[in-house]
Each structure stands twice: as C-alpha cells, then as structure tokens.
Amino acid sequence: MQGILAALVRRGVAGRGAHVEVSLLESVLDLQFEVLTTHLNDGGQTPARSSLNNAHAYLGAPYGIYRTSDGFIALAMGSVIQLGKLLGCAALEEFNDPRSWFTARDRIKEILGAQLTGDTTRHWLSILEPAGYWCSDVLTWPELMRTQSFQALDMVQEVTCRGGSVLRTTRCPIRIDGEVYKSARPAPRVGEHTARILEEYRP
Numbered sequence: 001m002q003g004i005l006a007a008l009v010r011r012g013v014a015g016r017g018a019h020v021e022v023s024l025l026e027s028v029l030d031l032q033f034e035v036l037t038t039h040l041n042d043g044g045q046t047p048a049r050s051s052l053n054n055a056h057a058y059l060g061a062p063y064g065i066y067r068t069s070d071g072f073i074a075l076a077m078g079s080v081i082q083l084g085k086l087l088g089c090a091a092l093e094e095f096n097d098p099r100s101w102f103t104a105r106d107r108i109k110e111i112l113g114a115q116l117t118g119d120t121t122r123h124w125l126s127i128l129e130p131a132g133y134w135c136s137d138v139l140t141w142p143e144l145m146r147t148q149s150f151q152a153l154d155m156v157q158e159v160t161c162r163g164g165s166v167l168r169t170t171r172c173p174i175r176i177d178g179e180v181y182k183s184a185r186p187a188p189r190v191g192e193h194t195a196r197i198l199e200e201y202r203p
Contacts (some may be wrong), residue, residue: 034058052109060102061095061109065138068121076134080108086127089115157182 007018029036035047038058047057053064062075062083075083080101084092091111095104116124121137128135144150157171171182 050105050109052106053113061105062101062112064109066109066113066116068116068124069119071121071140072138073116073121073124074136074138075112078133082131083112083133086131086133087112087115087124154180158184159186160184161186 003018003020003022007020011017035057039045039047049057050061050064053066055064059077061080063077065072065074079098080095081093084090084095089111092108092115095101095108101108125135125137139147155170155173156168159167159169161167167186171180174181
C-alpha cells in the first residue's frame with residue numbers, strides 16, 4: 001500500500017508512475033523488522049523467549065497474557081513492584097531491581113500467574129485500571145461481537161455464493177470519505193472475468 005501511494009504521489013508531482021513490486025518473503029521480513037534489527041545489532045544473538053506467558057522476546061515481566069479464574073487478562077509494560085502492591089502479592093515486591101524483570105521474568109510470571117488465577121478478570125481490572133496500570137481483558141469472538149464498539153463498526157457482511165448459499169464474513173476495513181464498503185459478490189473463479197477484461201482494454 002505504501003508503495004502504491006508513493007507511486008501515485010510521484011505521478012501527481014512528476015507526471016510519471018512506477019512499477020511497484022513486493023514479495024511475500026519481503027513482507028514477512030518487514031513485519032519482523034524490530035526483532036531482526038535487534039538481532040543484527042546485538043552480535044547475532046537469537047531471541048530468548050520466556051517459557052511462561054510469552055508475549056515478546058525482548059520485553060521483561062509482566063508483559064504477557066495471563067489466565068484468571070474466568071478468562072484471561074493482558075498486561076503490558078509496567079513496574080513489577082507497583083503490580084505486586086496493587087495485587088496484594090508481596091512476592092512480586094521482592095524484585096526491586098528493574099533489571100530482574102527481564103533476567104528473572106519466568107519466575108516473576110510464574111508468581112504473577114498463580115496470583116491472577118485466584119480471581120476474575122473483572123476483579124483484577126477493577127484494581128489495575130483505576131491505578132493507570134496498562135492492562136486489558138482478552139475477549140473471545142462471541143464476547144467481542146457483543147461489544148458496542150464491534151457493533152458500531154458494522155464489520156459483518158453477507159456474500160451470496162454461486163450455489164445460492166450465504167456466507168457471513170468481515171467487510172473491507174477501509175473507509176473512503178466516511179463510507180463503509182460491502183459487497184455481496186463471491187470471489188471469482190480463475191479466469192471468470194478474463195474475456196470481459198480483455199475486451200475492456202482492447203485497443
């Protein structure tokens with residue numbers, strides 16, 4: 001998309017377009033730029049992932065997703081000491097050296113995981129959110145679809161397949177001038193529109 005936009009801008013400025021190319025491998029590598037950049041600049045070390053509640057190879061505890069008594073809770077970067085105080089977990093307050101939040105992250109996550117299973121996601125959020133601690137509940141698909149946010153997005157569309165059956169799926173996420181775009185057409189068969197396209201572009 002960035003390449004296409006760059007070509008369109010150049011055409012608008014200089015009056016000439018561009019041939020844009022990208023491979024699947026290049027795309028996957030770009031998605032991993034952060035990890036690869038670290039690898040290329042730290043002596044070629046491979047990422048050391050935590051064995052518990054893994055979420056990011058280069059971030060220490062408490063970063064991760066944890067089970068509660070009725071679901072899951074996601075915790076972002078934050079002070080382990082503050083977290084221990086908020087959750088009433090004295091064992092976490094012993095990790096008073098921020099460097100240990102990475103070097104001892106598996107032990108911290110083990111303690112934290114045991115603490116969080118003792119109550120509901122809503123209970124922990126009611127403590128952490130007012131304190132400004134970065135956290136969120138983890139929704140299942142049905143829970144997500146019941147939220148006002150999801151319903152306001154109007155993300156679901158129906159596609160009528162060639163046999164007449166109806167397939168429910170998500171719409172294109174792009175809005176243009178505030179307009180949402182949906183289509184009931186199914187994906188074309190290979191070559192289905194070739195003749196029409198060739199006729200349209202015939203000189």
